[in-house]
Amino acid sequence: MKFLSANRILWFLPLSASLGLPLQAEVLPGLSALSETIVRESAIAFVNTTTSPGLEGATLNVDDGNRQSEQWRSSLGFAAEFTIRHRIYNGYWGLALVGGSLSDKVQLTSDNGQPVQLDLTRDVIALRGSFGLSYPVNRYVKIRPYLSLAVSDLQTESLVDGLISTAPVSAPSTTIRLNTSAQMLSTTGSVDALYSRWYGPKRLELSAHYHLIYTNAFSEDNPVLETEAWNDVLQLKSRFSAPTRLTSMGRPWRWLVYANHTNFLSQESISLGYTSLFEFGAGMEWQMNIKPLDWFGWQMVGLRAGVITSSNVEGFNVGLTAR
Numbered sequence: 001m002k003f004l005s006a007n008r009i010l011w012f013l014p015l016s017a018s019l020g021l022p023l024q025a026e027v028l029p030g031l032s033a034l035s036e037t038i039v040r041e042s043a044i045a046f047v048n049t050t051t052s053p054g055l056e057g058a059t060l061n062v063d064d065g066n067r068q069s070e071q072w073r074s075s076l077g078f079a080a081e082f083t084i085r086h087r088i089y090n091g092y093w094g095l096a097l098v099g100g101s102l103s104d105k106v107q108l109t110s111d112n113g114q115p116v117q118l119d120l121t122r123d124v125i126a127l128r129g130s131f132g133l134s135y136p137v138n139r140y141v142k143i144r145p146y147l148s149l150a151v152s153d154l155q156t157e158s159l160v161d162g163l164i165s166t167a168p169v170s171a172p173s174t175t176i177r178l179n180t181s182a183q184m185l186s187t188t189g190s191v192d193a194l195y196s197r198w199y200g201p202k203r204l205e206l207s208a209h210y211h212l213i214y215t216n217a218f219s220e221d222n223p224v225l226e227t228e229a230w231n232d233v234l235q236l237k238s239r240f241s242a243p244t245r246l247t248s249m250g251r252p253w254r255w256l257v258y259a260n261h262t263n264f265l266s267q268e269s270i271s272l273g274y275t276s277l278f279e280f281g282a283g284m285e286w287q288m289n290i291k292p293l294d295w296f297g298w299q300m301v302g303l304r305a306g307v308i309t310s311s312n313v314e315g316f317n318v319g320l321t322a323r
Contacts, residue, residue, distance in 0.1 A: 079130060131147060305317065305318040
């Protein structure tokens, strides 16, 4: 792994800060290029790429030559429309338990040329709830505005070998293990534009999703993460499905192919190593079409697998789906 010069020390920002590594001068002297502003943005970027509405499970590997990291996210939840009687529009609700992790390994060089090695891990778990409305525009298009509230707990562990101390440079290097935590409250305003059209038994679905996120972060052991910020995310999704000859309990199975694009519009590339992702995949779904008590409609359950790619990013998404 390469050593980084002082003029590239900004690369370290997302690793140290979003993991909760304190940046006070007495802890990290010699890393003068560190910016608390970018540190805070990096912490929020990790939480947003894990907990934002519309983001499914994924495993991502980032390698830009100087940085190697692995990030994964997963969620268990449900979202659906429910009937509001005597109204042209429906209600919308969702509830999800979300988790994610990021692991980084990096070697860098301080302002005075002393090497520093870091093994960093951060984990987040969150509970997200959503509520809104769904308005039909015509037989093919509907608009869905809704609000989401997510409460996140961020736990961090940082193992620093060769951390610069106040002793002379010739003194033996130190090894320090830091454990910190932060809690984040995110409020998201979302607007989904959904298009669906049947061509006989085949179905085409297109959608655009915009999320505006306001995040408050609180930490008792790392004042750097006492912050708030606005962020936004744009998603474009497409899928095409058709029936197969397979049936289970009299209900058909359908094959599908899909392509998605996610753009973290206000996220800097140094935060996590990427600002956008492309996903392409295929799967099989079992058609159910049930709606008990008018509170949720359960259309499909199935399996799907996809590949994720972007600049310096490779990844995949395999899992059980329900909608």
